Amino acid sequence: MEMMILVLAVLVVLTTVATVGLAGSRAHRHDDPDATFWYAFTGLCVLAPMLLIPAMTSRVLSGALVLLAAGTAIATHMVCRRTADIAAFTSHRAELAAAVTTISHRHQNLIAQWSRYELDPGAAIDFPTMSDVSVPETSALIRAMNAANRLQRRAVEALDLSASGEATHEPSAHVLGAAGPAVMDDDVAHYQRAVSELAAALETAEDSARRYQRG
Known part of the structure; x- marks a missing residue:
């Protein structure tokens, strides 16, 4: 029985x-x-x-x-x-990681574009204002560059934090709570906006440098 x-x-x-x-x-x-x-x-x-x-x-x-x-x-x-919930969060994190990779690629291209004025002697001679932080446009460019670098680190750290939670199979409240995805979304969005502002600042500084070159 x-x-x-x-x-x-x-x-x-x-x-x-x-x-x-x-x-x-x-x-x-x-x-x-x-x-x-x-x-x-x-x-x-x-x-x-x-x-x-x-x-x-x-x-x-x-x-x-x-x-x-x-x-x-x-x-x-x-x-x-x-x-x-974990599966949905993991999928969303993967999408954000891909977005950060794309944004970082654009970011690095902008840095390389600016570096030419520092590393190429000819460009440094032709466009001296690109290295002169007393020029308002160049100063704004450096600030935008620093902001983009800082926000890149923050976005990557947010994604790494969520990944560490997934790896232990015990996601924290930051990962699965209402604030988790929102924090990552905000960090990636801020980074994307900072890179767009960096692109605009670089274009403005280059226009200013060309005007200076023409006298």
């Missing part, structure tokens, strides 16, 4: 886990709301006899199985929800 109860309890747990898991994760993955109903309906059809038939001999046993199924359903739902 005890072995039958144990087997029945195991079957209730497995059926509940499968029902909740399929109704939640697979239906969401396939983008089919109707699938949720059918997975749940099928699972309940399988689960109902396991819960109702024992009531014919023992209401206590039937009640215990109902509580077991309810507890298993809640626990499975929480696990599925957490797994889905």
Whole structure:
């Protein structure tokens, strides 16, 4: 008798886990709301006899199985929800990392464009104001460059912090909380805006340098 109860309890747990898991994760993955109903309906059809038939001999046993199924359903739902949150966050972080790579490439190109005035003797002679921080346009360029460098580090650090949380399989509140994705989004957006401002500052400084060269 005890072995039958144990087997029945195991079957209730497995059926509940499968029902909740399929109704939640697979239906969401396939983008089919109707699938949720059918997975749940099928699972309940399988689960109902396991819960109702024992009531014919023992209401206590039937009640215990109902509580077991309810507890298993809640626990499975929480696990599925957490797994889905982590997967969504990981996907979003990957998109932001790709965006940072693209922005960094543009950033480095701008730095290389400015470096020519420092490293190329001919360019340094032809456009001396590009190295003169007393010139307002050049001073603004240096400030924009420093800001872009600082925000690049901040964006990379935010992504690295989230990656370290994923690596331990215990994401912190910063990772999965409401502030986590928002912090990363803001850092990447600020970096992108800083690089755009750097591009504008470099163009303005170059225009000023060409005007100075023409006298």
